[in-house]
Amino acid sequence: MESSGELVGFPLLVKASYRACTIPYRFPGDNPNKPTLTELSWIHLFLNSVPSFRKRAETDSTVADAPARAQKFAQRYTEILEDFKKDPESHGGPPDCILLCRIREQILRELGFRDIFKKVKDEENSKAITLFEMVVRLNDDIKDEAKRVENLVRGIFAGNIFDLGSAQLAELFSKDGVSFLASCQNLVPRPWVIDDLDNFVQKWTRKTWKKAVIFVDNSGADIVLGILPFARELLRRGTKVVLAANDLPSINDITYTELIEILSELKDEHGQLAGVDASNLLIVNSGNDLPVIDLASISQELEYVAGDADLVILEGMGRGIETNLYAQFKCDSLKIGMVKHLEVAQFLGGRLYDCVFKYNDISS
Incomplete structure (x- = not known):
């Protein structure tokens, strides 16, 4: 489903308590003219990512004078980040992760860059597609349902490592790449910093959800080897699955159109996904264009198909x-993801590359 019209609120959200950003960047008593320590740490995080973004932009063959424009991006974005250090209310501040991401994307688009990670996304998608059948087969061979679910979850974490918004991981991928199967084996040991996996597995074995909405993240191993095997298992159990993907490119996040192309490659002539009927799998444009999301602003199409869901996964x-x-x-x-920024690890009291598996069962 394509996105059109103005953005609306996610229908299953408890709006009265909603605040998009998890970390409190400032409090009412903080000096409005002086950045807080938290704001400064996040400004520096985004400053550290500028070189990797500039390198990607320089090699964008779809943009004329890409190296010069990439330098303009780096200069302009750095100047804005430095401005935030002097005056947190400049440029629409005070800054948080949503605003810092939005400004970065706006500058790139104004300079003609539409998708600076397109080449690496296509490469990683192609690699992951060749491994999909093997990963699914390994999961299907696990006959114990609880162990199979845990293996699927580990696959999501392993795939989620492919994140070029992290300066450290961007450097790692540019040098050596990352093995999906090795990542599954080398996750931070449990218990994770937030670990509700056992509760989720117990619920899984007792109940079938009618419809699940999954807000997906990265291209490559993340979507193909992590989320799609998990979604396939839900389909096999009779759950309708809605995958909500970005409207526009941002970092190496999968877009709505790219996800449709991937599914067309993975499905057979009967519309099956590795032997499982995929007629109840729907791809929807979330209306989002950032690597973070404010659920007060999603597409009307997503609002329409999500209203009767009984499981939401971010x-x-x-x-x-x-x-x-x-x-x-x-x-x-369910909120599931790997911690790839030290600032987030410190806030949660965990480790870098720790795992978050936060499950909320409304019946309990």
């Missing part, structure tokens, strides 16, 4: 941790 650090970790819903909800 996947990835941006959507499920940096925003919406404490969002409350009128149905069961």
Whole structure:
């Protein structure tokens, strides 16, 4: 379903308590003319990512004079971040992760950059598609349902490592890449910083959800080897699944149109996904254009198809941790993602590359 018209609020959100950003960047008593320590740490986080974004932009063959424009991006965005250090209310501030992401994307688009990560996304999608059948087969071979669910969850975490919004991971991918199966084995050991997996598995074995809405995150192994095997398992159990993907490109996040293309490659001539009927799998444009999401602003199409869902899943650090970790819903909800920023790890009291699995069962 394509997106059109003005943005609306997510229908299953408990709006009275909603605040998109998880981390409190400032409090009412803070000096409005001076950045808080939290704001400064996030400004520096985005400053540290500027070189990797500039490098990606320089090699964008779809943009004339890409190197010069990339330098303009780096200069302009750096100047704005430095301005925030002097005056947090400049440029529409005070800054938070949503505003800092939005300004970065706006500058890139104004300079003609539409999708600076397109090449690496296509490469990672192609690699992941070749591994999909193997990953699904390994999951299907696990006959114990509880263990199979845990393996699927570990696959989501392993896939979620592919995140080029993290300066450290961007450097790692540019050098060596990351093995999906090795990542599954090398996750931070449980208990994770937020670990409701056992409760979720117990609920899974007792109940079938009628409809699940999954806000998806990155391209490559994340969507193909992490989310799609999980979604396929839900389909096999009789759950209708809605995958909500970005409207416009942002970092290496999967877009609505890219996800449709991936599904067309993975489905067979009978519309099955590795032997499972995928007629109840729907791809919807979320209306979002950032690696984080404010659920007060989603597409009307998503609002229409999500209203009767009884499970909402927000996947990835941006959507499920940096925003919406404490969002409350009128149905069961799951926030799942890997912690890839030290600032987030410190806030949660966990470790870098720790895992968050926050499950809320409204019946309990």
